[in-house]
Amino acid sequence: MLVAKVLEKGQIVIPKKAREKANIGPGDKVEVKVTPKGIVILPFKKSYTESFKGLVKGKLSLEELEKLYAEKT
Numbered sequence: 504m505l506v507a508k509v510l511e512k513g514q515i516v517i518p519k520k521a522r523e524k525a526n527i528g529p530g531d532k533v534e535v536k537v538t539p540k541g542i543v544i545l546p547f548k549k550s551y552t553e554s555f556k557g558l559v560k561g562k563l564s565l566e567e568l569e570k571l572y573a574e575k576t
Contacts, residue, residue, distance in 0.1 A: 517544065 505518040517527065525546050527533065532547035563571070 507515040
């Protein structure tokens with residue numbers, strides 16, 4: 504079992520083992536769901552084009568990539 508402590512401003516630190524297993528890194532977004540049994544934290548699913556961010560450095564913005572992708576589908 505992994506345990507996280509709630510800090511003064513309501514922040515928590517996701518334990519390293521959980522971050523590694525869920526492939527969550529600095530700057531990544533997570534989805535927080537409140538269920539009848541408690542709170543669930545899930546990696547936020549990136550858009551198809553967002554997953555390629557940084558591969559084509561300086562060429563096209565994310566918005567331009569999404570527009571091109573939408574035109575081709």
